[in-house]
Amino acid sequence: MTLALSLSLVPGSLHAEEPALTDTGTAVSAEEDVVVSSSDEPLERQAKLKRAWVVYREKDDSHIYAITKDKQKREIQTLSFFTAFNANYHVLVVAPGRLSSFTAGDPITSTDGLKAEDFHKAPFRCRLVKVAGNSAVYLVCFGKKRLVIREGVFHRFGWEFRDVETVTQAELDAMATETDVDETTVFEEEIAVEKSAQRQLRNQLKERLNLRGKAKVRDRLVKAIGRPEVYVITPDGKRHHIKDLTAVRKHNLNLKDVTEVTIDELEAYEEGSEISSTSSATILNQNVNISTE
Numbered sequence: 014m015t016l017a018l019s020l021s022l023v024p025g026s027l028h029a030e031e032p033a034l035t036d037t038g039t040a041v042s043a044e045e046d047v048v049v050s051s052s053d054e055p056l057e058r059q060a061k062l063k064r065a066w067v068v069y070r071e072k073d074d075s076h077i078y079a080i081t082k083d084k085q086k087r088e089i090q091t092l093s094f095f096t097a098f099n100a101n102y103h104v105l106v107v108a109p110g111r112l113s114s115f116t117a118g119d120p121i122t123s124t125d126g127l128k129a130e131d132f133h134k135a136p137f138r139c140r141l142v143k144v145a146g147n148s149a150v151y152l153v154c155f156g157k158k159r160l161v162i163r164e165g166v167f168h169r170f171g172w173e174f175r176d177v178e179t180v181t182q183a184e185l186d187a188m189a190t191e192t193d194v195d196e197t198t199v200f201e202e203e204i205a206v207e208k209s210a211q212r213q214l215r216n217q218l219k220e221r222l223n224l225r226g227k228a229k230v231r232d233r234l235v236k237a238i239g240r241p242e243v244y245v246i247t248p249d250g251k252r253h254h255i256k257d258l259t260a261v262r263k264h265n266l267n268l269k270d271v272t273e274v275t276i277d278e279l280e281a282y283e284e285g286s287e288i289s290s291t292s293s294a295t296i297l298n299q300n301v302n303i304s305t306e
Contacts (some may be wrong), residue, residue, distance in 0.1 A: 048061070048099055048100060048101060049061050049062065049101060056238065056273065056274075056275065057238050057239075057273075059275060061101065061238075062101065064101075064134070064135075064276060064277070065100065065101035065102055065103045066079075066098075066100050066101065066102045066103070066132070066134045067102075067103050067104075067105050067134065067135065067136040067137075068080075068089060068102060068103070068104055068105070069086070069104070069105050069106075069107055069111075069112060070104055070105070070106050070107070071106070071107055071108070071109050071110070071111060071112055072106055072107065072108060072109055072201065073109060074109070076088050077089050077104060078112060078115075079094070079121065079132055080115060080132065080133045080137075081118060081131055081132055081133065082131060082132065082133050084114075084115055084116065085115060085116050085117070085118035086112050086115040086116070086117055086118065087117075087118040087119060087120060087121050088117075088120040088121065089120075089121050090120050090121055090122050091121060091122055091123055091124070093123065093124050094121050094124060094127070097124040097127060098129045100129075100134075103136075105136060105202075106202065107155075107201070107202045108200075108201035108202055109201075111154075111155050111202070112155070114155055114156040114157060114189065115155075136205075137154075137155060138205045138206065138207040138210060139152055139153060139154040139204050139205065139206055139207065140152075140153045140154075140178055140206065140207050140208070141153075141161070141172060141176055141177040141178065141206055141208070142158075142177065142178050142179070142180045142185065143177055143178075143179060143180070144179070144180060144181070144182050144185055145179050149161075150174075150177055151185065151188075152194055152204070153188060154204070156188055156189070157188055157189045157190070157191045158185065158188040158189070158190055158191070159190075159191045159192060159193060159194045160190075160193045160194065161193075161194050162193045162194065162195050163195060163196070165196055166194055166195055166196055166198075169196045170204065172206060172209065173209065175208075175212075176206055176208035176209045176212065177208075178208060210281075211281040212281075214275075214277055214278045214281035215250060215278075215281045215282060217278060218235070218246070218274055218278045218281075219246075221272065221274075222235075222246065222272060225272065227272075227301070228300060228301050228302075229297075229298065229299070229300055229301065230245050230246070230247055230248075230296060230297050230298070230299045230300075230301060231245065231264070231266060231297040231298060232267075232270065233245050233246045233247075233272070233301070234255075234266060234267070234268070234270065234271045234272065235252075235271065235272045235273070235274045235279065236271050236272075236273060236274070236279075237273075237274055237275065237276040237278075237279045238273055238274070238275060238276065239276075240276070242254055242255075243255045243261075243268065243271060244279065244282075245288065245296075245297060246282060247285065247296060247299065248299065248301050248302075249285075250282060250283060251282055251283050251284070251285030252279060252282040252283070252284060252285060253285040253286060253287065253288050253296065254284075254287045254288065255287075255288050256287050256288060256289040256290070257289075257290075259289075259290045260288055260289050260290045260292070262290075263290040264288070264290075264292075264294055264297055266297075
Protein backbone atom coordinates (compact mmCIF):
# COMPACT_ATOMS: atom_id res chain seq x y z
CA MET A 14 0.00 0.00 0.00
CA THR A 15 1.28 3.48 -0.87
CA LEU A 16 0.21 6.35 1.34
CA ALA A 17 -0.32 9.81 -0.17
CA LEU A 18 -0.13 12.77 2.21
CA SER A 19 -0.23 16.54 2.02
CA LEU A 20 2.68 18.73 3.08
CA SER A 21 1.77 18.82 6.75
CA LEU A 22 -0.28 16.91 9.26
CA VAL A 23 -1.34 18.27 12.62
CA PRO A 24 -3.36 15.99 14.93
CA GLY A 25 -5.64 17.21 17.71
CA SER A 26 -4.71 19.55 20.53
CA LEU A 27 -2.52 18.74 23.49
CA HIS A 28 -2.84 20.72 26.70
CA ALA A 29 0.24 19.98 28.78
CA GLU A 30 0.95 21.63 32.09
CA GLU A 31 4.44 23.16 32.09
CA PRO A 32 6.71 21.55 34.70
CA ALA A 33 8.48 23.69 37.31
CA LEU A 34 12.18 23.48 38.22
CA THR A 35 12.70 20.71 40.77
CA ASP A 36 15.59 19.91 43.09
CA THR A 37 16.58 17.04 40.83
CA GLY A 38 15.62 18.63 37.53
CA THR A 39 14.51 15.28 36.13
CA ALA A 40 10.97 16.02 34.91
CA VAL A 41 11.49 16.56 31.19
CA SER A 42 8.65 16.84 28.68
CA ALA A 43 8.73 14.31 25.87
CA GLU A 44 10.13 15.81 22.68
CA GLU A 45 7.30 14.42 20.61
CA ASP A 46 4.62 16.21 22.65
CA VAL A 47 4.61 19.24 20.39
CA VAL A 48 1.05 19.40 19.08
CA VAL A 49 -0.07 22.94 18.33
CA SER A 50 -2.87 24.35 20.49
CA SER A 51 -5.03 27.42 19.84
CA SER A 52 -4.00 28.76 23.25
CA ASP A 53 -0.27 28.77 22.43
CA GLU A 54 1.66 32.01 22.80
CA PRO A 55 3.45 33.06 19.54
CA LEU A 56 6.89 31.87 20.69
CA GLU A 57 5.45 28.58 21.92
CA ARG A 58 3.65 28.00 18.63
CA GLN A 59 6.82 28.80 16.69
CA ALA A 60 8.78 26.36 18.82
CA LYS A 61 6.25 23.57 18.38
CA LEU A 62 6.07 23.95 14.61
CA LYS A 63 9.86 23.92 14.35
CA ARG A 64 10.00 20.74 16.42
CA ALA A 65 7.56 18.92 14.16
CA TRP A 66 8.71 15.50 13.04
CA VAL A 67 10.06 15.58 9.50
CA VAL A 68 9.36 12.70 7.12
CA TYR A 69 10.61 12.53 3.55
CA ARG A 70 9.37 12.05 0.00
CA GLU A 71 11.51 12.20 -3.13
CA LYS A 72 10.22 14.41 -5.93
CA ASP A 73 7.94 12.54 -8.37
CA ASP A 74 7.66 9.62 -5.93
CA SER A 75 4.62 8.93 -3.75
CA HIS A 76 6.45 6.90 -1.08
CA ILE A 77 6.91 8.64 2.27
CA TYR A 78 9.64 7.59 4.68
CA ALA A 79 10.45 8.06 8.35
CA ILE A 80 14.18 7.94 9.10
CA THR A 81 15.47 5.99 12.09
CA LYS A 82 18.45 7.06 14.17
CA ASP A 83 20.43 4.13 12.78
CA LYS A 84 19.94 5.59 9.27
CA GLN A 85 17.20 3.31 7.95
CA LYS A 86 14.37 4.64 5.81
CA ARG A 87 11.05 3.01 6.65
CA GLU A 88 8.11 3.55 4.33
CA ILE A 89 5.02 4.77 6.18
CA GLN A 90 2.02 2.68 5.10
CA THR A 91 -0.45 3.54 7.85
CA LEU A 92 -2.00 6.81 8.94
CA SER A 93 -1.89 5.64 12.53
CA PHE A 94 1.84 6.44 12.54
CA PHE A 95 0.93 10.11 12.51
CA THR A 96 -1.31 9.92 15.56
CA ALA A 97 0.64 7.38 17.61
CA PHE A 98 3.03 9.91 19.15
CA ASN A 99 0.72 12.92 19.38
CA ALA A 100 3.01 15.06 17.21
CA ASN A 101 3.01 17.49 14.29
CA TYR A 102 4.51 16.21 11.04
CA HIS A 103 6.03 17.91 8.02
CA VAL A 104 6.62 16.08 4.75
CA LEU A 105 9.84 17.36 3.17
CA VAL A 106 10.17 16.85 -0.57
CA VAL A 107 13.78 16.21 -1.65
CA ALA A 108 15.54 15.62 -4.97
CA PRO A 109 15.29 12.19 -6.67
CA GLY A 110 17.89 9.78 -5.31
CA ARG A 111 18.50 11.85 -2.19
CA LEU A 112 17.36 9.01 0.09
CA SER A 113 19.38 6.33 -1.70
CA SER A 114 22.15 6.40 0.91
CA PHE A 115 19.75 5.12 3.58
CA THR A 116 19.19 1.39 4.05
CA ALA A 117 15.59 0.31 3.45
CA GLY A 118 14.06 -0.99 6.67
CA ASP A 119 10.77 -2.78 7.22
CA PRO A 120 7.73 -0.76 6.09
CA ILE A 121 5.59 0.72 8.84
CA THR A 122 2.22 -1.03 8.55
CA SER A 123 1.07 -0.51 12.14
CA THR A 124 2.29 1.20 15.29
CA ASP A 125 2.87 -2.06 17.14
CA GLY A 126 6.32 -2.04 18.71
CA LEU A 127 7.23 1.44 17.43
CA LYS A 128 9.14 3.70 19.81
CA ALA A 129 9.33 7.46 19.32
CA GLU A 130 12.93 7.59 20.50
CA ASP A 131 14.07 5.30 17.66
CA PHE A 132 13.33 7.91 14.97
CA HIS A 133 15.21 10.95 13.74
CA LYS A 134 12.76 13.83 14.11
CA ALA A 135 14.57 17.01 13.08
CA PRO A 136 15.19 18.00 9.45
CA PHE A 137 18.52 16.93 8.03
CA ARG A 138 20.76 19.93 7.39
CA CYS A 139 23.80 20.13 5.15
CA ARG A 140 27.34 20.72 6.36
CA LEU A 141 30.36 22.53 4.95
CA VAL A 142 33.48 20.47 5.65
CA LYS A 143 37.18 20.33 4.92
CA VAL A 144 40.18 18.26 5.95
CA ALA A 145 42.91 19.93 8.03
CA GLY A 146 45.77 21.10 5.82
CA ASN A 147 43.62 21.02 2.67
CA SER A 148 41.81 24.12 1.40
CA ALA A 149 39.13 22.17 -0.52
CA VAL A 150 35.64 22.68 0.93
CA TYR A 151 32.75 20.28 0.37
CA LEU A 152 29.01 20.63 0.79
CA VAL A 153 27.71 17.46 2.48
CA CYS A 154 24.01 16.61 2.27
CA PHE A 155 22.42 13.25 3.08
CA GLY A 156 25.85 11.64 3.41
CA LYS A 157 27.06 12.72 -0.05
CA LYS A 158 29.76 15.31 -0.74
CA ARG A 159 29.98 17.96 -3.43
CA LEU A 160 33.15 19.96 -4.01
CA VAL A 161 32.70 23.73 -3.77
CA ILE A 162 35.00 24.72 -6.60
CA ARG A 163 35.34 28.50 -6.16
CA GLU A 164 35.19 31.06 -3.36
CA GLY A 165 32.48 32.89 -5.29
CA VAL A 166 30.08 30.04 -4.58
CA PHE A 167 30.05 31.08 -0.91
CA HIS A 168 28.96 34.59 -1.88
CA ARG A 169 26.40 33.24 -4.34
CA PHE A 170 24.59 31.15 -1.72
CA GLY A 171 25.32 33.27 1.37
CA TRP A 172 27.55 30.68 3.05
CA GLU A 173 30.31 31.72 5.42
CA PHE A 174 33.77 30.23 5.86
CA ARG A 175 33.48 30.37 9.64
CA ASP A 176 30.81 27.67 9.38
CA VAL A 177 33.15 25.16 7.72
CA GLU A 178 33.82 22.12 9.94
CA THR A 179 37.07 20.16 9.95
CA VAL A 180 36.69 16.39 9.51
CA THR A 181 39.12 13.51 9.07
CA GLN A 182 40.22 12.32 5.66
CA ALA A 183 38.69 8.92 6.44
CA GLU A 184 35.27 10.50 7.14
CA LEU A 185 35.43 12.48 3.91
CA ASP A 186 36.53 9.48 1.84
CA ALA A 187 33.62 7.40 3.15
CA MET A 188 31.10 9.74 1.50
CA ALA A 189 29.81 9.21 -2.02
CA THR A 190 30.73 12.00 -4.46
CA GLU A 191 28.18 14.03 -6.41
CA THR A 192 28.67 16.82 -8.97
CA ASP A 193 30.65 19.93 -8.03
CA VAL A 194 28.92 23.08 -6.84
CA ASP A 195 29.50 26.33 -8.75
CA GLU A 196 27.71 29.66 -9.08
CA THR A 197 25.23 28.24 -11.60
CA THR A 198 24.17 25.23 -9.50
CA VAL A 199 20.42 24.94 -9.00
CA PHE A 200 19.44 22.99 -5.89
CA GLU A 201 16.23 21.01 -6.02
CA GLU A 202 15.64 21.41 -2.30
CA GLU A 203 16.37 24.01 0.32
CA ILE A 204 19.99 24.03 1.46
CA ALA A 205 20.40 24.93 5.13
CA VAL A 206 23.90 24.67 6.62
CA GLU A 207 23.90 23.22 10.15
CA LYS A 208 26.52 25.53 11.65
CA SER A 209 25.00 28.59 9.98
CA ALA A 210 21.55 27.74 11.33
CA GLN A 211 22.93 27.29 14.85
CA ARG A 212 24.81 30.58 14.67
CA GLN A 213 21.69 32.41 13.51
CA LEU A 214 19.70 30.93 16.39
CA ARG A 215 22.36 32.05 18.89
CA ASN A 216 22.33 35.57 17.44
CA GLN A 217 18.53 35.59 17.61
CA LEU A 218 18.56 34.77 21.31
CA LYS A 219 21.45 37.15 22.08
CA GLU A 220 19.51 39.99 20.50
CA ARG A 221 16.46 39.23 22.62
CA LEU A 222 18.55 39.15 25.81
CA ASN A 223 20.31 42.36 24.81
CA LEU A 224 17.02 44.13 24.16
CA ARG A 225 15.93 43.18 27.67
CA GLY A 226 19.09 44.81 29.03
CA LYS A 227 20.52 41.62 30.51
CA ALA A 228 24.14 42.76 30.78
CA LYS A 229 25.31 40.25 33.40
CA VAL A 230 25.47 36.47 32.98
CA ARG A 231 23.49 35.83 36.18
CA ASP A 232 20.57 37.69 34.59
CA ARG A 233 20.71 35.63 31.40
CA LEU A 234 18.61 32.80 32.82
CA VAL A 235 16.80 30.86 30.10
CA LYS A 236 14.65 27.75 29.81
CA ALA A 237 13.19 25.97 26.80
CA ILE A 238 9.42 25.93 26.40
CA GLY A 239 7.96 22.81 28.01
CA ARG A 240 11.16 21.85 29.83
CA PRO A 241 12.07 22.51 33.47
CA GLU A 242 15.86 22.89 33.17
CA VAL A 243 17.20 26.42 33.66
CA TYR A 244 20.48 27.57 32.11
CA VAL A 245 22.65 30.67 31.96
CA ILE A 246 24.12 31.79 28.65
CA THR A 247 27.75 32.96 28.68
CA PRO A 248 29.52 35.23 26.14
CA ASP A 249 31.67 32.31 24.90
CA GLY A 250 28.60 30.71 23.30
CA LYS A 251 27.87 28.09 25.95
CA ARG A 252 24.86 27.14 28.06
CA HIS A 253 25.39 26.16 31.68
CA HIS A 254 22.73 24.11 33.46
CA ILE A 255 21.71 25.28 36.93
CA LYS A 256 21.87 21.96 38.78
CA ASP A 257 19.13 22.40 41.39
CA LEU A 258 17.33 24.78 43.76
CA THR A 259 20.24 24.60 46.19
CA ALA A 260 22.43 26.18 43.51
CA VAL A 261 19.73 28.78 42.82
CA ARG A 262 19.64 29.81 46.48
CA LYS A 263 23.43 29.68 46.91
CA HIS A 264 24.04 32.05 43.99
CA ASN A 265 20.95 34.21 44.64
CA LEU A 266 19.47 33.67 41.18
CA ASN A 267 16.08 35.14 40.31
CA LEU A 268 13.89 32.40 38.82
CA LYS A 269 11.08 34.93 38.35
CA ASP A 270 13.08 36.55 35.57
CA VAL A 271 13.75 33.57 33.31
CA THR A 272 13.60 34.18 29.56
CA GLU A 273 11.66 31.48 27.74
CA VAL A 274 13.34 30.29 24.53
CA THR A 275 12.75 27.68 21.86
CA ILE A 276 14.41 24.29 22.21
CA ASP A 277 16.29 24.96 18.97
CA GLU A 278 17.70 28.23 20.32
CA LEU A 279 18.87 26.50 23.49
CA GLU A 280 20.43 23.53 21.67
CA ALA A 281 22.32 25.88 19.35
CA TYR A 282 24.62 26.55 22.31
CA GLU A 283 27.36 24.13 23.29
CA GLU A 284 26.89 22.49 26.70
CA GLY A 285 29.18 24.05 29.30
CA SER A 286 30.00 23.13 32.88
CA GLU A 287 27.09 22.68 35.28
CA ILE A 288 26.47 25.36 37.91
CA SER A 289 26.11 23.78 41.35
CA SER A 290 26.09 25.11 44.90
CA THR A 291 29.86 24.54 45.08
CA SER A 292 30.64 26.31 41.79
CA SER A 293 32.42 29.63 41.78
CA ALA A 294 30.20 32.66 41.23
CA THR A 295 32.80 34.18 38.89
CA ILE A 296 31.11 32.87 35.75
CA LEU A 297 27.75 34.26 36.88
CA ASN A 298 29.15 37.70 37.66
CA GLN A 299 30.69 38.23 34.23
CA ASN A 300 29.54 41.36 32.44
CA VAL A 301 28.35 41.04 28.86
CA ASN A 302 29.18 43.89 26.50
CA ILE A 303 25.84 43.92 24.73
CA SER A 304 26.95 46.59 22.26
CA THR A 305 29.70 44.40 20.80
CA GLU A 306 28.60 40.82 21.57
